[in-house]
Amino acid sequence: MTRPKYVEMASHNIRIIWNYIFTEDTDNCGQIHHEHNRILISKLVQNQKRPETQIATTLFHELLHKASNIFAYENELTENSINAIAELLTQAFVSNPDMGKYFVELAKMENKGGE
Numbered sequence: 144m145t146r147p148k149y150v151e152m153a154s155h156n157i158r159i160i161w162n163y164i165f166t167e168d169t170d171n172c173g174q175i176h177h178e179h180n181r182i183l184i185s186k187l188v189q190n191q192k193r194p195e196t197q198i199a200t201t202l203f204h205e206l207l208h209k210a211s212n213i214f215a216y217e218n219e220l221t222e223n224s225i226n227a228i229a230e231l232l233t234q235a236f237v238s239n240p241d242m243g244k245y246f247v248e249l250a251k252m253e254n255k256g257g258e
């Protein structure tokens with residue numbers, strides 16, 4: 144499975160570290176460091192491997208924190224809103240394979256002229 148190492152969003156190039164192990168006593172599976180443009184994602188929770196769908200949801204979750212930080216800093220999304228939107232976006236892609244194909248084709252189209 145190919146996971147992106149970076150995601151560019153609103154001129155921020157955000158590095159994604161996929162194998163981060165949180166050492167704090169926490170169920171935390173993801174974290175974003177806005178000032179360093181870095182997302183940490185754990186593949187484990189309580190020493191158990193997490194399903195890939197949960198890992199993908201964590202990526203959307205942290206990207207939504209970034210979007211909220213960039214675009215709505217005076218009115219940031221709540222944790223509950225971010226949880227709900229991240230779940231729905233993951234479901235939209237996982238349950239509808241044509242969604243992913245559409246965005247892959249769109250990315251190819253958009254990047255053709257730019258190189």
Ligand SMILES: [Zn+2]
Nearest residue numbers: 204208222225
């Ligand atoms: Zn969060």
